[in-house]
Amino acid sequence: MKILITYALEDERGDFQIPACDLTFCCTGIGKVSTAIFTYEALMKVKPDLVLNIGTAGTLNHQVGDILLCTRFFDRDLVKISDFGVNCRLDFVEEIQSLGIFKSLMTGHLVSTGDTFQTNQQESGTEGDVFDMESYAGAQVCKKLGVPYISVKYVTDVIGQNSLKHWEEKLEEAKEGLAEFVEKKF
Numbered sequence: 001m002k003i004l005i006t007y008a009l010e011d012e013r014g015d016f017q018i019p020a021c022d023l024t025f026c027c028t029g030i031g032k033v034s035t036a037i038f039t040y041e042a043l044m045k046v047k048p049d050l051v052l053n054i055g056t057a058g059t060l061n062h063q064v065g066d067i068l069l070c071t072r073f074f075d076r077d078l079v080k081i082s083d084f085g086v087n088c089r090l091d092f093v094e095e096i097q098s099l100g101i102f103k104s105l106m107t108g109h110l111v112s113t114g115d116t117f118q119t120n121q122q123e124s125g126t127e128g129d130v131f132d133m134e135s136y137a138g139a140q141v142c143k144k145l146g147v148p149y150i151s152v153k154y155v156t157d158v159i160g161q162n163s164l165k166h167w168e169e170k171l172e173e174a175k176e177g178l179a180e181f182v183e184k185k186f
Contacts, residue, residue, distance in 0.1 A: 074111065
């Protein structure tokens with residue numbers, strides 16, 4: 001299987017291998033626009049069977065150190081205009097199930113993506129298992145091009161509890177945890 005592994009920052013990329021898989025790594029940068037551009041370019045070049053996004057995220061409902069497998073994506077910036085027919089939700093459960101990977105872990109966790117780093121619980125809203133700034137954009141490109149997309153998120157901070165400081169402190173631990181998770185669970 002040919003897998004494109006995307007991540008926002010080099011500090012999130014661990015060194016790992018997945019047996020019998022051809023891996024290509026792509027640093028997308030931070031934010032939705034950068035992620036969409038770099039993911040699209042990599043998809044056109046690599047033509048993968050799967051895009052595996054790895055990275056860090058904040059949460060309101062989980063614990064620091066939790067690793068969540070996410071197959072549903074929500075753009076919290078677009079929800080205000082969703083009544084006008086703008087799609088702000090994407091789901092890859094069927095695509096991932098058809099690949100036969102992560103079978104025992106399929107829980108359909110939801111990533112809430114937006115243009116800002118979340119530090120305030122009230123501003124974040126309550127919808128989402130984890131909150132980031134990239135996943136929806138990568139998922140949107142993959143949905144448009146018919147490529148399965150899944151995201152593995154390491155919870156680095158609880159939103160509203162000194163989030164930015166905790167995120168920085170947890171980056172190295174997150175990188176190691178993500179690599180270990182992918183190698184063991186894939």
